[in-house]
Structure formats: C-alpha cells, structure tokens
Amino acid sequence: MPDPALALPDDLETALARLAGGAGASPEAADGPVLVASDFDGVVARLVDKPDESRPTASAGAALARLAAGSPDRVRLALVSGRRLDDLARVSRVPAGTLLVGSHGAEQGRVTGEGLEHTPVALSADEADRLENLTTAFEEVAGTAEGAWVEHKPTAAVLHVRLAGPEDTVRATAEAVAASESLGLPPMRGKDVVETGVVATSKGQALEALRAETGARAVFYMGDDVTDERAFAVLHDGDVSVRVGPGETVARHRVADPDEAALVLTRLADLLTGASAPG
Ligand SMILES: O=P(O)(O)OC[C@H]1O[C@H](O[C@H]2O[C@H](CO)[C@@H](O)[C@H](O)[C@H]2O)[C@H](O)[C@@H](O)[C@@H]1O
Numbered sequence: 001m002p003d004p005a006l007a008l009p010d011d012l013e014t015a016l017a018r019l020a021g022g023a024g025a026s027p028e029a030a031d032g033p034v035l036v037a038s039d040f041d042g043v044v045a046r047l048v049d050k051p052d053e054s055r056p057t058a059s060a061g062a063a064l065a066r067l068a069a070g071s072p073d074r075v076r077l078a079l080v081s082g083r084r085l086d087d088l089a090r091v092s093r094v095p096a097g098t099l100l101v102g103s104h105g106a107e108q109g110r111v112t113g114e115g116l117e118h119t120p121v122a123l124s125a126d127e128a129d130r131l132e133n134l135t136t137a138f139e140e141v142a143g144t145a146e147g148a149w150v151e152h153k154p155t156a157a158v159l160h161v162r163l164a165g166p167e168d169t170v171r172a173t174a175e176a177v178a179a180s181e182s183l184g185l186p187p188m189r190g191k192d193v194v195e196t197g198v199v200a201t202s203k204g205q206a207l208e209a210l211r212a213e214t215g216a217r218a219v220f221y222m223g224d225d226v227t228d229e230r231a232f233a234v235l236h237d238g239d240v241s242v243r244v245g246p247g248e249t250v251a252r253h254r255v256a257d258p259d260e261a262a263l264v265l266t267r268l269a270d271l272l273t274g275a276s277a278p279g
Helices: 010-019 058-068 085-092 125-142 166-182 203-214 226-233 258-273
Strands: 034-038 075-080 099-102 107-112 115-118 149-152 156-160 187-190 193-197 218-223 240-244 253-255
Touching (some): 010 218, 034 203, 034 258, 058 258, 075 203, 075 258, 085 107, 099 203, 125 149, 125 156, 125 166, 218 226, 218 258, 226 240
Antiparallel strands (some): 099 107, 107 115
16 A cells, blocks of 8 residues: 555646546546556566565555456556566566567567566677677776676676776766767666666657557656656657656656655555555
C-alpha cells in the first residue's frame, strides 16, 4: 500500500481519470486499451549502487501486478528501460502479459507464463566490431578509476561511476565520452553512467511501436532521466506524461520520487482495473 500521507496534484489526478475514460474523456476515446508504460530505474525501483540489486518498490510492484492482470481490452502494461532485456525481466519480476523494451529500444519482448519471450538482437559484422572496440575503450577507462565498472549489453557498453570518487568521475566520464566520439558513436549521459550504443534507437521510437502494437487509444508514460525525454516527446493530446524527480522536461506532469510514482501506478490500477488495492 502506498504511504497514505502521499497525495497527487489535482491536475495529475484529473489527467489520469480522463485517460482512464472517466470524467472529461472525449466520446471517441472509447476503443482500444490504455497503454501504461514506465521506465524502471529511478521510477519503479529506487536507484541503488548495484544495478543487480534493484527491485520494484513494494507499492509499485503491487500496482504493476494489478495492471498486468487487467483486461487487455482496457489496459496493456509495458516497461521501457535502458537495461538489457533479460536483466529487466529478472529484476522487475513483472507478471505474464507485460511487454518489455530493453536497451533503450534495441530489444523488445514480452513476459509469458513460460518466461521471457524475445528474438535476440543480431548485430552486423561492423556493429559487432564497433561494440568490441567501444567495450575495450570503456574497460581501459574503468581500469583507471577506482569504483568504476563496465556493464555489457547486446548493443551497448555502459561506464558506471556511481561508486567512483568525484575527481575520477569527472575524468573517467570525459574519457568515455571522448572514446565514444572517436569511434563515431554518440554517447548518452544518464545518472552516473555514460552509455554508448552501436545501434540507433530511442525510447520514443519504442513507445510509438508499442502504441501501434497494442492499438492503444491513449498512452501513459513515466520516466526520470534524459533518455525518457524522447518518450515524452512522442506523446500528444489525450496522452499523459509524468517526469519523476528534478530536471528539465517536456512532460506535462511531475512527481517527486519513486514513492509518488508508485502512487500514480496505484491510481491507474484503481481506474483501469475497476478494483481497489487489497487492503
Ligand atoms: O531506463 P532505465 O530503466 O531507467 O535504465 C537506465 C539505466 O539503469 C541502470 O543504471 C541506473 O540504475 C542503477 C541501479 O539503481 C544505478 O546504479 C545507476 O547509477 C543508474 O544509472 C542500468 O544499470 C543501466 O544499464 C540503464 O541504462
């Protein structure tokens, strides 16, 4: 159960009710489910030092389970993450029926009763070469900064500096950015990470693909990082976008942290599954 002391801003409550087809919904908004899509780290799960140890907050996990169990005519659930897909399925523990996007859009899959269903990414020979060179460069950088380490993904390498000291962080980050650019690959700056991929993707493209796949009549998206801005940017009137935490955003709404994000998911579960949280 979310903290009963928490409350959502009135304009966000109104937007969620409209999205669900309640007060203020337009008459033509009758067909198709609502796609409820969310980022994972920093939203469904609090940020932690070791990505392997991330888990959904209890309230967010409960709300996701209710949304996944909702009628597919009314709601479809998706997580859209920078994590590799198999890692996202493992740490998020979302139930069958949930659609998953990993590696910022480079990987797509779904959770079924048998586990994760997806087609592994196939890199071209050129992409595989570039990934190997990039990974080698990032490993060299990490080797010079105590606490830094490299996460390996099917289409990207990530330099993590959350556990490095301030000076090492600045230097290693600059070196990883320079190494990426020297290979002709645009680096992404996330929260205590530099992430560089060899396949052009974005969470915005991924969200548009999910909208088409699910035949959604409206889309909800919530995220906390710069990569989520690409997803907010593809939303339009009738959709709902929520930024979690500080930072410039094009999202229409903002909540403070994962506790408030869990409250948003709980409200959506109340509205879209027609049942209140078990008390
Ligand atoms: O798109 P997201 O689901 O938000 O994933 C973005 C990155 O998340 C992970 O890193 C972040 O979370 C870690 C665990 O809390 C934290 O230690 C790290 O500093 C954060 O940047 C993940 O490891 C990355 O691969 C994702 O791209």
